[in-house]
Amino acid sequence: MTSENVIPLETAQEWAQAWVSSGISPVKAYLIPEADITQLMAEPEVQDVRAYMGIDGNGVSKMMLVGVDKSGNDLIDYNNGLYVYDFTMPCPTTCDTSSPLYFVR
Template sequence: MSENKSQETAVNTITLETAQAWAQKWRATPGATVKAHLIPQIDITQLMNEEGVVDVRAYIGIDETGENKLMLVGVDANGNDLIDDANGQYIYDFTRPCPDTCDVKSPLF
């Protein structure tokens, strides 16, 4: 992490206690099998570098084998999804769900 990044003020954050309560509530939901998704840095970097992207939207899905998926798309300044393969605006498929990619030492686990 760069020195400048570490000095920036974080926004839209919550406390560990709030995150733990939300995670616990999710796990108590019938059918909730995924605890988290590991998102590789390269995917976030590529997504944020797409033309016109100012935000990111996440979609949740289930593939043909029943595995939970987290799909991310770029969003423009007007709140519109930017999905156009011909223009380099892709849907990113983050397919590394936890279980299998969990940090079992995390206070959120």
């Protein structure tokens, strides 16, 4: 496991606080269950995962996940079992209020 994409906690805190302060969205984070990542990564040819943001018909923020191939292309083909997943749970409601990345606006 490499640490090339690891950022210092202080940087993460700055970014998280800037997001909350911006007021762009009331969503602070998403909880993504391990089983969902495992299921998505088990799909054929999936190298990475891409997240898309959305809002459902009830105004609830959503994060949609798709598998991505080695060329950077989304793998979406319902006829062949390549789906768009919505397994995420937004914070608020699933927040870890003790996290050093949790900020209140």
